[in-house]
Amino acid sequence: MSMIRTEHVSKKFGHLEVLKDINLTVENGEVICIIGPSGAGKSTFLRSLNQLETITGGQIFIEDELFLHREHDKTVHSVDKARQKQLLLEMGMVFQHFNLFPHKTVMENLMLAPMTVKGMSKDEVEPLAAKLLSDVGLSDKADQYPSKLSGGQKQRVAIARALAMQPKIMLFDEPTSALDPELVGEVLNVMRRLAEEGMTMLCVTHEMGFAREVADRVVFMADGIIMEDSSPEEIFNNPQNARTKQFLQSIL
C-alpha cells in the first residue's frame, strides 16, 4: 500500500507554472529526500500534499484512496469533509522557520493541537507529549517559551509538535536551512531516529550527506518536473540527467 501517490499534479500561480505533471509514489515506511535548485517547486509540492496550496490539476491519493482530483483549477472529485480532515491529520509538517506558537510554552505547543483538534483530554496528551519531548532530548525545556530556545531546539520541538498528532507521514520542508551549521546535526539526528523507527518521510533538504545516508530514494526536482528519481547511490554516484549532474556539481 502506498501512503501517498500523486498523478499529473500541476500548480499554477497566475501564469507561473510552478509544478508540471508531478508523479510520485511514497510507499509505507519509505524515506524520500527531494533535492533541487531554488524555485524548483519543492516547497509548493509538499504544501500541495497537505492542502496548504490547492493544486490546479491532477490527482492526490492518500493510502490508495483518491483524496483530491482537480482539472483546470476545478475540483472533479474530493473526499467528504470529515474524511478529508481525517486523512490530512495523517500528515505532519515541519517548516523551515519552525513556526512554533510563541505565546505557548514548549509543552503547550505540543498539547494544543491534540486537545483542540482531536479533543483529547489533558491527562491523555500529557504523557504522550512528555515522551515525545524526551525523545527529542528536550524534557528540561517543557515549561520554557520558544523564544528562549536555540534554533536547533526550536526545530526539535516543532518535530515533536507534529508527532504529537500521531501522523503516519512526516513532511519536512528544509528543516535545517535556517539553522547555524553547528545546530544542524542535532535536528538531523532526530530525523534519522524517526526514519529508523519506520516513519514514512518526505524531506526537502539540502543536506546531501543526510540524503545519501538515510533516504531510500532521492528525487531531483527542477522547473516543476521530477527530473530523476532513484536510489541515493545512483543519484549521487551516477546521475543520469544532465540537470542533476549540473546541480550536484554546483553544490559539491
Place this chain on the structure above:
Amino acid sequence: MKSKALKILKSIVSAFDVRRWEKKSKIIAVTLIALFAVATVFAAIKPSEQELMDKASPQIRQELIKDETRSRRHVVITYNDLYFINYASFTTSGVNSISEKYVGFAGGVYHADEGAWNITGQFINYTYRMLGCGQSMLYGAKLTIVLTTISIGLGLILSILLALGKISKNPLISLPCRAYIFFFRGTPLMIQIFCIYLAIPGIFEGFSWRSLFDSDDPEGVFKGAFVAAIIAFTLNSAAYCAEIVRAAVQSIDKGQYEAAKALGMTYGQTMRKIIIPQSARRMIPPVCNEFVMVLKDASLVFVIGLMDITTISKTISASGSYLVFIPAMVIYLIITAFFTYIFGKIEKKFSVYE
C-alpha cells in the same frame, strides 16, 4: 552645544523627579502642602453672622440702623467666596447695598484692605473654590472614567468581530464591516451622539432614554442620557479599535496560520488559540492610545446634557475662577497616568513569552 542643551533639559526634568529631591527640598514641599491643607480647613470654617455684623464698617452699620427706622424688609449678608461681604438692605424704594471686602478665616473676619490679608484672602478664596469645584469635578471624573472604560471594553469585543469580518474573503461579511468602520470613522462623534440620543426615541415611538429607568427617579434623565452616551461611544470606539485589531492580526506571521492548519486546526480555532492571543499583545499600546483619546472626547457628552470634567470646569470658570482649569488638567493627568500604568502592566503580563 547640543549636549549642553540636553544637559539642561535633563536637569529640568529631574527637578520634577521627587525621588531625586534633596531632603531639604522634600521638607519644604511637605511643609508647604501641610500649610496649604491647614489653611484650607480653616478657610472652610465660616464666620458667624454676628461676627460679620460686628466687623462691618460704620457706614454699613449706619445703613443698618437707618433701616430700622425705614420700612426695612431684609438685611442680607452674602458671604461670597470668603472674600466679598455684601451688606444689602432691601427697602420699598429699592435695593440699597454696600459691599466691602472682608476675609473670613477660621471663624474670624478680617478687613481685606489690611495689607497682607488681601493676598491671603485671594489665596484662600481660590483654594476653597477649588476644593468645592473639586467635588463636582470628581463627579465629572467618575462619569469620564466609567464612560471610557465601559465603551472601550465593549468596543473592543465588537471590534474583534468587525476586524475579522473586514479581513474575511466573503464580501457579504466584509462589506458591511467595511461600511460600518468607514461610517463611524468618517463622521463626527458629536453627531453620532446626537443621532443616538435623539433619533432612536424618534424612530421607536414611545421609547425614551429616560423610560429605561424608574419613572420616579429624578436622575432618570441623566441616567438615560448616560446609556445613550455609552452606546454612541461604544459604537464609535469599536470602529477605531477594529482598525487596531485588524493591523495587529495582519501583523502575525503567516507561518502561524500554516502551522495551525498543518496541525488540523480550523480557522476559528486558529483565530481563538493562536492569532488573537498573539495580536492581543500588539494591540495594547494602540488601544491605550485610543483609551486616552476617548477619555478626552468624553467631554462631548455635554451635547446631551451630561457633565464631565471639562464641562464642569468650564461651567465653574464662567463665574470667574479661571484657575479651575488647573485642577481639571491635574485630574486628567492622574487618570491618564493611572490607566497608562495599568495598560503597561497588562502589556508586560502578555509579553512573558518574548
